Amino acid sequence: MTEITDVAYRPGLNAPIGMDVIDFAELRARAQRRGIDLAGPQRPDFHHLIHVHADAEALSHVVDFTEHVVPSGGWLWVRPGQVHQYGELTRSRGTIVIWRPGFVTVDPAPPDTPVLPGAAAREAVDLALRHLLSDYADLGSMTLEAHNRALRRLLDVLLLRLAHAGEVPPVRNPADGPFERFRAAVERDFTRTRRVADYAAELGYSTRTLTRATSSATGRSAKSYLDARIVLEARRLLVHTDQPSADIARHLGFTSSGDFSKFFRKHDGRSPLAFRAQARGTRTPGRCG
Numbered sequence: 001m002t003e004i005t006d007v008a009y010r011p012g013l014n015a016p017i018g019m020d021v022i023d024f025a026e027l028r029a030r031a032q033r034r035g036i037d038l039a040g041p042q043r044p045d046f047h048h049l050i051h052v053h054a055d056a057e058a059l060s061h062v063v064d065f066t067e068h069v070v071p072s073g074g075w076l077w078v079r080p081g082q083v084h085q086y087g088e089l090t091r092s093r094g095t096i097v098i099w100r101p102g103f104v105t106v107d108p109a110p111p112d113t114p115v116l117p118g119a120a121a122r123e124a125v126d127l128a129l130r131h132l133l134s135d136y137a138d139l140g141s142m143t144l145e146a147h148n149r150a151l152r153r154l155l156d157v158l159l160l161r162l163a164h165a166g167e168v169p170p171v172r173n174p175a176d177g178p179f180e181r182f183r184a185a186v187e188r189d190f191t192r193t194r195r196v197a198d199y200a201a202e203l204g205y206s207t208r209t210l211t212r213a214t215s216s217a218t219g220r221s222a223k224s225y226l227d228a229r230i231v232l233e234a235r236r237l238l239v240h241t242d243q244p245s246a247d248i249a250r251h252l253g254f255t256s257s258g259d260f261s262k263f264f265r266k267h268d269g270r271s272p273l274a275f276r277a278q279a280r281g282t283r284t285p286g287r288c289g
Helices: 024-034 119-137 144-163 178-189 196-203 207-218 222-240 245-251 257-268 272-280
Strands: 005-007 019-023 042-044 047-052 059-063 066-070 075-078 084-086 094-099
Touching (some): 042 084, 047 144, 066 075, 094 119, 119 144, 196 207, 196 222, 207 222, 222 257, 222 272
Parallel strands (some): 005 042
Antiparallel strands (some): 019 094, 047 094, 059 084
């Protein structure tokens, strides 16, 4: 069993404030210097935009228990707080753009799967990346403040190009709209309350408004979205730590391990310890927690 490694944002010395660009070789070198196992579970507090070069081998990548294959020329966006694991980086080549939350004004909703731009979109996406990389390397021609402003705008263009690289343009949600505010509140408080009404009261919306906004953005109700976030954190802790079910229950705000087990079984179909055993490939204990 490998514990989750929390990874803080630590850019290169010459990187602009809030954003950095590295290739796979530099990522391996930085991980070695920091003692991070890239094949093990990591939880960064910053964004990763992973791009596999068009003439390189595909890259396997696991994000929150889902294994993806980023194809040649493809992209994968990993959000802050997601637990992810790299495949064999030495067999592929690519570029990774990393940035702190808030570096760009509005983050388009990232896709849940790798993106391979079609022929019509590929040229525009490649051009946006080249422009970003060119300005990133051109540190001395402007003041640091102007350089950062330019990079924010260029990264925003790249993200928007990628967001529209599929056949159906994604729905944009205003950064200060009901769903984005609800999502941020859930990330902050999901271990404190599992009631949508509490979030609605805190944010100044009705539960109906939050449900309608969440359904429009994700295709699920506000309650379903909230429950899924709790189940995801429970799975992370069950697989990547040896904490007893009772300790995980307390961390997630449940009054008893029995309530937690009932909640988890309702959404996963297994008890917490049965899920842990299956995910790790071990025998299920005789008594489930």
